[in-house]
Amino acid sequence: MSESAVDPLRRSVEVEYWVTDGDGSLTDPGELVDASPGAEREFVEPVLEVKTTPCDSAAELREELYERLGDVLSRAEVVGKRLVPLATPISTETVTERQSDRTRIQNRVIGSDFRYARHCVGTHVHVEQRPGREIDQYNALVALDPALALVNSSPYYDGKRLAAGARSKLYRRMTYDDVPHQGRLWRYADDTREWSRRLERRFEEFVVRAEEAGVDRATVEANFDPESAVWTPVQLRAEFGTVEWRSPDCALPSDVLRLANSVAGVVNRLDDAALAIEGEAGGVTDDRVVLPEFDAVLGYVDAAIEDGLDSEAVRSYLDRMGFDVDAYSPVSHEVADRETVTAAEAREVRLAHADRLERDVWNAVRQ
Numbered sequence: 001m002s003e004s005a006v007d008p009l010r011r012s013v014e015v016e017y018w019v020t021d022g023d024g025s026l027t028d029p030g031e032l033v034d035a036s037p038g039a040e041r042e043f044v045e046p047v048l049e050v051k052t053t054p055c056d057s058a059a060e061l062r063e064e065l066y067e068r069l070g071d072v073l074s075r076a077e078v079v080g081k082r083l084v085p086l087a088t089p090i091s092t093e094t095v096t097e098r099q100s101d102r103t104r105i106q107n108r109v110i111g112s113d114f115r116y117a118r119h120c121v122g123t124h125v126h127v128e129q130r131p132g133r134e135i136d137q138y139n140a141l142v143a144l145d146p147a148l149a150l151v152n153s154s155p156y157y158d159g160k161r162l163a164a165g166a167r168s169k170l171y172r173r174m175t176y177d178d179v180p181h182q183g184r185l186w187r188y189a190d191d192t193r194e195w196s197r198r199l200e201r202r203f204e205e206f207v208v209r210a211e212e213a214g215v216d217r218a219t220v221e222a223n224f225d226p227e228s229a230v231w232t233p234v235q236l237r238a239e240f241g242t243v244e245w246r247s248p249d250c251a252l253p254s255d256v257l258r259l260a261n262s263v264a265g266v267v268n269r270l271d272d273a274a275l276a277i278e279g280e281a282g283g284v285t286d287d288r289v290v291l292p293e294f295d296a297v298l299g300y301v302d303a304a305i306e307d308g309l310d311s312e313a314v315r316s317y318l319d320r321m322g323f324d325v326d327a328y329s330p331v332s333h334e335v336a337d338r339e340t341v342t343a344a345e346a347r348e349v350r351l352a353h354a355d356r357l358e359r360d361v362w363n364a365v366r367q
């Protein structure tokens with residue numbers, strides 16, 4: 001399927017990876033943070049995030065992501081550290097938070113369930129907002145949310161099998177289960193005003209819960225605004241001028257790039273294709289983009305989380321929506337050969353997938 005005749009959408013990615021030592025045990029990124037532009041710490045200690053800038057093409061995004069990861073891996077080799085592209089640590093292991101006012105507030109608001117979020121790393125995909133089509137882009141990404149199944153990379157939490165997309169289940173159904181409207185996929189929106197009203201309502205709910213937990217409003221407002229206080233899988237980001245999709249697990253860079261560019265390609269069709277929301281099937285052609293009714297999307301999302309690409313309904317839906325499903329081999333289906341995983345086995349799995357990440361990056365860099 002060709003992209004729009006209009007200029008391609010700029011796109012960028014943020015990828016998070018666990019950092020381990022040479023034995024596969026989780027460790028702090030340390031010097032890796034200074035190894036490349038866009039390398040940053042996350043809110044838990046053993047995670048490194050690598051961001052790209054907005055890129056005009058798939059080729060530019062590929063070059064920049066691999067260059068930055070190559071710089072990080074070169075430094076990691078020197079200091080004896082590894083990057084692991086798995087969405088959870090697999091087994092029971094203490095994951096320590098970095099201390100900050102934001103994290104302290106989230107722990108007070110969300111309570112003990114916030115521990116689940118500490119065990120999750122993923123990928124964020126940004127596509128630039130097209131003036132006048134922002135809500136169409138948002139709605140399209142809501143409908144594409146089941147594509148998270150293409151890169152499910154861990155079925156385990158705390159050493160036990162949880163779901164094909166363990167990270168998505170941890171976030172959506174466990175971390176934010178007691179916080180209304182957080183963690184969930186929000187419904188289609190009619191216009192940007194409706195989106196802004198949603199943000200304001202959710203922010204006020206967040207502030208009220210914080211106050212009930214003993215955090216004063218001034219402290220909350222010093223650390224959060226309506227845009228940064230919500231966690232929902234698809235967001236309009238005024239700060240970046242993008243629509244952000246936050247659902248995918250962390251994965252090999254080649255899969256991240258394939259997914260990000262496929263998503264950008266589908267959203268880009270909105271420039272010269274008619275958009276409709278109807279029925280349960282959905283589909284994308286050169287002249288029409290049909291999004292299923294929202295309740296049907298939720299059904300596909302639930303299957304994507306629980307069963308991933310083992311669900312024929314998910315595979316068929318993603319094929320209709322323009323994805324080359326056969327190009328993906330989600331790790332979750334590969335490693336889910338046992339109900340439980342010991343700490344020693346988890347370390348071995350991490351190192352094996354660190355090897356894969358390094359091969360993926362070095363093969364690309366040397367081309």
